[in-house]
Amino acid sequence: MDTLRTLKTNPAFVPTTPKRAVGATALYIIQRLGLHAIVWLGAITMVLPFLWMFSTSLKTQGAAMAYPPVWIPNPPLWSNYIDVVNRFPFGLFALNSLKIATLGTIGQLASTSLGAYAFARMNFPGRNVLFVILLATLMIPGNVTMIPTFVLFNKFGWLNTHYPLFVPSWFGGAFGTFLVRQFFRTIPQDYNDAASIDGAGHLRIFASIYLPLAKPVLATLALFTFMNHWNEFLLPVIYLTDQDKMTLTVGLSYFQLQYTTLYHYLMAGTVLSTIPIFVMFIALQKYFVRGIVMSGLKG
């Protein structure tokens, strides 16, 4: 968990350490204890809903509906998970989600890094205007483009297929292009000059200098894109109709419609859909932090 230390702690905010009086030391200890109490209370509030989800997923239907609430199911009913997988094709949903998220992520990395290189290191007429237009598209709500895009994909005959869910990611995007471009601009121009004296063209410089150096930022972008595709809900709701094509998020919401009162099953399904993304977050959290820090700050 300690990779979130990439953000340093700031000593300026540490209470001044008074060594003079006993009273001041006592006050300091009380302050520190209070501080820890607040931070703990907040952490518990953040985690409690997830613990509740997990606990409910292991209950009998009776215990799930019990009042006052049962906190720790005894005995834990692990068979709920087997029941859920037997009733609803969660494995298939997970495969669909994985396919869409992987294809979308690959396309997004390829298209945005190429575009980012052009914006960062190449001269062409209209560069700045185009970049501003691209950034301005961040203001356009998805609701505006959703209807015409649906009509377009309908013309392509892509309704009830996975294409509409990942193909747009193959064609760039403001957030990714901006993120990678910002990173490319931190690579010294001297590398370009040296390489072009050696006779390398832009394509060569991009592929053998910029891409390898940009691994961390590409990892960050990959993570965000993957997570967004995995968690996406509106698009699969609009485009997918067959159950065997559904993703985990939509599958889960249909599951809810069918088993409204079977909360122990519903929570087991929610656990199944959440675990992969949590595991990924815990394993790769420093890239999450870096992405937010980079996109949020260096405007």
Add this chain to the structure above:
Amino acid sequence: MTYQTQRKSGWLTVTRRRKVQEAGLAYLFLLPTLIGLLLFTMGPVIAGFLISFTNWNIFLPPQWVGLENYQTLVSQELPHKVFWNTLYYTALNVPLNMIIALGTALLLNMRLRGVAFYRAVYFLPVVSSTVAASLIWTWLYSPNFGPINYFLGLVGIQGPPWLGSTTWAMPAIIIMSVWKGFGTNMLIFLAGLQGIPQELQEASMIDGANRWQRFWRVTWPLLSPTTFFVLVISSIASFQVFEQVFVMTNGGPAYATTVLGLFIYLNAFRYNNMGYAAAVAYVLFALILAITLAQLKLQGRWTHYEL
């Protein structure tokens, strides 16, 4: 002399050719981006605008109806309610989210044991899908079996029926959204806090400023560009809220939580009113543009850029 000029112009054409070549290559690099911009953004923005002047159920050819959709939108009561619901959600969600995000960022910027662990924990809801989080919270809010009303009962408060109540459904969705979303802003604020030079904090400490003064005189002004950025992106996102409403209440009870995002979805894909839905989407677009431009205009009054 002729030789000279010839050579010079020869050089010129060589550099120009190189420039043209580079520009051509640049456009080639940008080809996916340009296609995406035209096909999935600019094209749809224009097409959507045209669709908003038609009556179209997607199966039959569209009929041009002029301003009819916009007139319906203005004259009917429901779109007004939906509009106000969206503003209500944004007006509460954005400030609450930002205050909690800044508060936790200040806390987690201190020298604490296990600070990295805490940061990860506070960020956890951001990673989970909104659908999963909505399902969990629907259950937490359950008036009869849910733990929230159980805890309220322990301190002697009779909990409201939350998602079943026209008064409490929207606050319930806002509370869930703040919990789900503030982690991102917390990390942006943390990054902003780290960008504040140490010397300024130290200098103000030496000058005898207490913590309160240090925050308002040093931290707050220097953090203002970050605060501005967070305000703009949070507002844009808030106006488009959809998933939690779709899963938790589906707009009910009695349209109390029907927001623009849901209203557009329902009209387009449930009632097949593409034209009307496009018109509502354009109103949402105008709203976002207006708010963003207003924020840009006002930022000079309160943000402070260090030069």
